[in-house]
Amino acid sequence: MRAAVIVFPGSNCDRDLAVAFDRAGFSVEMVWHKDAALPQGVDIVGVPGGFSYGDYLRCGAIAAQSPICKAVAEHTERGGYAIGICNGFQVLTETGILPGALLRNAGLKYICRTVGLKVQTSDSAFTEGYNAGDVIDIPIAHHDGNYFADDETLAALKDQDRIAFTYAENPNGSRDDIAGILSHNRRVLGMMPHPERAADSGHGGTDGTALFRALSGVFAPA
Amino acid sequence: MKARVHVMLKNGVLDPQGEAVRHALGAMGFDQVEGVRQGKVIDLELAEGATEADVTAMCEKLLANTVIERFEIELV
Numbered sequence: 001m002r003a004a005v006i007v008f009p010g011s012n013c014d015r016d017l018a019v020a021f022d023r024a025g026f027s028v029e030m031v032w033h034k035d036a037a038l039p040q041g042v043d044i045v046g047v048p049g050g051f052s053y054g055d056y057l058r059c060g061a062i063a064a065q066s067p068i069c070k071a072v073a074e075h076t077e078r079g080g081y082a083i084g085i086c087n088g089f090q091v092l093t094e095t096g097i098l099p100g101a102l103l104r105n106a107g108l109k110y111i112c113r114t115v116g117l118k119v120q121t122s123d124s125a126f127t128e129g130y131n132a133g134d135v136i137d138i139p140i141a142h143h144d145g146n147y148f149a150d151d152e153t154l155a156a157l158k159d160q161d162r163i164a165f166t167y168a169e170n171p172n173g174s175r176d177d178i179a180g181i182l183s184h185n186r187r188v189l190g191m192m193p194h195p196e197r198a199a200d201s202g203h204g205g206t207d208g209t210a211l212f213r214a215l216s217g218v219f220a221p222a
Numbered sequence: 223m224k225a226r227v228h229v230m231l232k233n234g235v236l237d238p239q240g241e242a243v244r245h246a247l248g249a250m251g252f253d254q255v256e257g258v259r260q261g262k263v264i265d266l267e268l269a270e271g272a273t274e275a276d277v278t279a280m281c282e283k284l285l286a287n288t289v290i291e292r293f294e295i296e297l298v
Contacts, residue, residue, distance in 0.1 A: 057284070057285070058287055061284065061287065065283075065284060093289070094287065099289075100289060101287055101289040101290045103231075103235065103236065103238075103290060104238050104239060105238070106236060106238050107238070108238050108239065108242055146236075146238075148235060148236075148289070148290055149289070150289075173236065173238070
């Protein structure tokens with residue numbers, strides 16, 4: 001089981017994500033944004049949180065044009081798995097791998113606290129360790145986490161059961177309280193909250209562990 | 223040649239920064255302001271032979287996120 005974690009200038013959750021993958025049994029390779037290819041045989045790509053390129057232009061916009069993001073897009077087009085967390089979610093929307101965009105928080109403030117997340121679907125490799133309707137405690141830490149998609153896109157996300165998580169109490173103005181969404185084939189998850197920051201008792205919560213454990217179940221040798 | 227690109231949030235997309243500016247103006251007594259939308263202006267210095275179509279491609283691929291933003295190009 002192999003995971004690759006992408007590192008941009010300004011990433012700051014890359015090591016946390018690597019530790020979470022490692023604890024779940026993955027061997028993890030860190031991949032620099034200037035690399036044009038992912039390591040051979042990678043099962044899942046993690047696009048971490050942080051402030052890639054200082055959030056210049058728009059959050060994730062410059063990172064989305066980096067050489068490694070072309071490789072990540074090809075990986076997902078081939079049916080490969082990926083998870084984008086916080087800035088990583090912004091990068092995945094900017095590349096077009098996931099629909100919609102993340103706007104400035106409606107209250108204009110950077111928000112850093114643990115919030116309740118409602119699991120909307122357990123039908124994905126990421127969420128099958130939860131039950132739909134579960135409320136889990138996961139930290140958020142973002143200034144631009146206000147999910148926006150047009151009506152047509154929102155309707156499609158709902159019809160196809162692709163909303164993975166919603167906020168129990170909307171902190172940032174996201175449409176329909178959306179905190180995380182899945183790709184068409186359910187193999188790419190983008191979410192603003194940080195499951196890798198709730199994956200060790202030292203973090204103050206371990207509700208994120210089930211996500212990584214479920215992923216390891218998908219890739220574990222039979 | 224130079225191009226000036228205006229990038230604005232699309233109508234219907236909430237602009238909390240513009241809204242905060244509107245509130246501040248109102249609090250200052252400028253109650254004639256009914257709405258504020260805030261955007262970006264990007265100036266490009268272009269090499270000889272660059273066309274408006276080139277700038278349009280730049281806007282679509284990077285300078286604007288057309289999911290949430292619209293852009294206008296001014297050649298100067």
